[in-house]
Amino acid sequence: MKFFTSFRKKSPWILHYNAGSCNGCDIEILAALGPKFDLERFGVINTGNPKQSDIFLVTGPVTYRSRERLVELYSQIPEPKVVIAVGSCTTTGGVFRGMYNVEDGIDQYIPVDVYVPGCASTPQLIIDAIVKALEILENKSKEIEKPFKLFGSVETIGNKLSRLNMAKRVKHD
């Protein structure tokens, strides 16, 4: 298990989805992956498959037609996962706020861990966000992998029943 954890720590893969952005943040993500800013030095790779990715980079205010795809992609990414909202319009709707086909930010639909401001976000900001996301990802994986006991803890039957919210029914019987 430790073997896999150590490898996953070093290579969190990115899934990028455009939920109605103007392309500006998308090309900045490409530029950040390119040689000058070199996001790939953190082991990050842009992948097309949600089932292999850990970090979900979303750009754009959610449009009416892209919201289903957004939620579906989010639910296909295995835990632990981190969501980054890239750009002003992704965080709040930005300039598109209030337009008739726009849902004003992705946090209306999925939980967001890191918000990146800017129209368009610069590659430096995107790199900052990814570094922050790596930290969050590590915390989340630790939380998930914390050992717990299924059976065998010292516990009275009353406590157990009250914990399982069954105490009332037992009393009535």
Add this chain to the structure above:
Amino acid sequence: MKKTIQIPLGSQHISLLEPIRFKFECENEKIIGVDADVGFVHRGVELACTRSFEFKQVGYVVARVCGLCAITHSLSYTLAAEKLLGYEANDRIKYLRMLMVELDRIHSHMLCLAHTAENAGFEALFMQIMADRELVMDLQEAISGNRVQFDFIAIGGVNRDLTPELTALIHKNLTLLSEKIDALIGLFNNNWSLSLKYKGVGVLRLEDAYTYNALGPLARAAGLATDVRVETSDFPYEDIGYTMILESTGDIHARNFVRLREIVNSIAMCRNIADNLPAGEILEKTKGKPKGEAVVRVEAPRGELFYLVRGNGGNMLERVRIKTPTFSGIPAMMEVFKSSEYADAPAILASFDPCMSCTAK
């Protein structure tokens, strides 16, 4: 009996920057039918331009239609609004606007070249072109203060001036860039494995380009001489050394080559502008409110961009209509996909340089 299979591509796919869905009807490896669905990024910019923003703000809103050709969007809107206000920009403003449009064209073409290379399987070439592209991005950041969304053009002029240090930077970076572009031209011409993926793939014939109304580099690669820069007289393009680039074969190789040679041409034009910048104010005050109807055409990196603006003398506009190059080019694109191999589809798609956020608005 022959069986066909349907393969979907998109709306989320590794080879796509933006959501678009294709449904390919394939017979073995050959594509025989295509169906495209482009409306995933529709936001309703046109309506918002007439309902929630005043005419002075709209220039910055329409820039958010598309991040790659943001400057051409704000330029076309500004030209239309200035026509309605009865204002004619001076030469310095015209030259500064042309400078940014050409720099934008260079970076957009380079992104397209890089993306085509990546989709055809040449990851290292993608990285190389992206590294070279940063020279232009630095220039744009130095001139306008932002890398992608410039907000450089305002009604009545431009928001920033060119200083002597910036002129020096333009010459330095463009000299470096033109060397790299020359190397790329050699590479695209002579590399054998590139020719396997590019030459003779995704051919658009001249008749088809004419019939299906192809625009921009897509049409010029097929030999169709269409370029708004010479068809309209809004900007003095002849004075700064514009030449029309035409290729004849119409395949991916030709499209790449049109782009590469246009970059060379744009570099020469940017240098001319930086050297021969006329004197004058950069931001003049305009009076009045837009009244009447104006039509403007501007050559975006992907082809002709069309704007119709109608005002009724108030602060709000009555109608803003945007017709973008990719929208007009979709029938021609669908024609190219037919009878090509499925494995080439991502590279062919990237070579059109499609812009979905433009198309859906």
